[in-house]
Amino acid sequence: MFTHRLVFPASVLRGRGAIKHLGAMCGRLGQRAMLVGGKRAIASVEAKVADQLEQQMVSYLGSEIFNGVCCQEEINRLADVFRTQGVEVIIATGGGKALDTAKAAGVACNIPVVTLPGIAGTCSAVTSLAFRYHQNGEFRNMMPLSSGPAAVVIDADLLATSPLQWLSAGIGDTLAKWYEYRAISDLSQLTGLAGVARTHSELCYTLIRHFAAGACFAVQDGKANNALEQVLDAIFLYAGLTSVMSNGAHTGASHALYEGFTACPKTRHIPHGLLVGYGNLCLLALENRSDDELLAALALARASAIPTQLAHIATGLTEQDLAVIIDRSLTTPDMANMPMDITFEDVRSAVERVEGLGAKIN
Structure with missing residues (x-):
């Protein structure tokens, strides 16, 4: 019989000023803490x-700058730093790649990780x-x-000061x-x-x-x-619970295309x-959703500063670039999740339809 393993975070603090409880959280986990993340975070x-940390008499071992890519080499490097420094608690800040790297390195060392997102870019x-x-x-795997x-620790005050593109x-x-x-999903x-x-x-x-509009404001x-608090709950809690409940098997063509974009040097930094x-x-175009539904989705994306045309993603994309992106997306497990x-x-036609409808709302 298949065993479905659900792995939840042990504790979640959310709201304005949540960082004021960070020390107490860390103090219950260990006495030697290190901060990991990007330089700006x-x-x-x-x-x-x-x-x-000082308020809770937890030793602060300083910070370690993440190199920007969640790759196995960086996971291994951070794990070595944690072991060498005798870290007992990892505090990870920044975006998803920094948090993912710290989480993976923490698991490798069996050291607890406290996440303090500096942007609200993913769950x-x-x-x-x-x-x-x-x-x-370039994307490797999930x-x-x-x-x-x-x-x-999800602090709305902290996240309100991050650049809009990350929200x-x-x-x-x-x-x-x-x-x-x-x-x-099959109903x-x-x-x-x-x-x-x-x-x-x-x-x-x-x-x-x-x-979304009020959160962007x-x-x-x-x-x-x-x-903003409602949108942060959606991004971190409800989206995160979707991932936890499905063990990651909740993705489809949207993430497949993302993985395709990482195969193109012009777009992998987005x-x-x-x-x-x-x-x-x-994805909506691939499902043959109506023009009205697509236009509504395009309007919501536009109001949220999400790209609605390829030109919003990168300038100078050629047909050859797009072919690389589409070919890579077709080989991903995420695209294999699609019911057809x-x-x-199919993908090229979907892009053309989105481009055409997107031009109508710009």
Whole structure:
């Protein structure tokens, strides 16, 4: 009999000022803490992290800068640093790639990880998965981890000060939970867990449809509001629970196209969620959704600063570039999750339809 293993984060703190509880969280896990993340992410939180640790008499071992790619070589490097420094608690900050790398290195060393997302680009902060890449940035695989974060600290005040493109990326990635899960799930075969995952994914869509505009305004203003908190819950909690409930088997053509984009040097640097967000639109076209439904999805994407045309992603994309992207997407496990066979011509036609309809709303 198949055993479905669910790995939840041990504790989640969310809301404005949540970072004020970081020290107490870490103090229960160990006495020697290290901060890991990108240079900008570390700079934005290090003083608060150090103060929190000092209040709880937890030794702060300093910070370690993440190299920007969640590859096996970087996972191994960080694991060696943690072992050498005698780290007992890892505090991971930044975006999904930094958090995924720290989570994977923590699992390798059996050291608890506290995630403190510095941007709201994905649900990585709460999941027991790592999106792993090759050193050049091309997608490699989605790697399951044996344990999830020991604690998650989602501070709306902190996230309100991040650049808007990262919230837009998080919205794009979170909308995929609904668009993809709806596309690949069979309503007549839903088990309890699948039903919960589908319900969470639809809640993600509903919250974003109602609150995305207000959340984007909050980030532009640099001050958290209720709309931002609702969207952060969708990005981290409900999208994360969809991932947990489905063990990662909730993806389809949107993520397949993202993986295709990472095969092209012109587009692999674009944030994950922005590429997934464009992939969502192509997914709807692949499903032969009506023009009205596609136009509504395009309008929501546009209002959330998600690319609605290839030119918004990168300039100078050629037919050869697009062929590389599509060919790579067709070989991914995510595309194999789709309930029908997808061909190169299907994807090319979907892109053309999105391009044409997208031009009408710009």
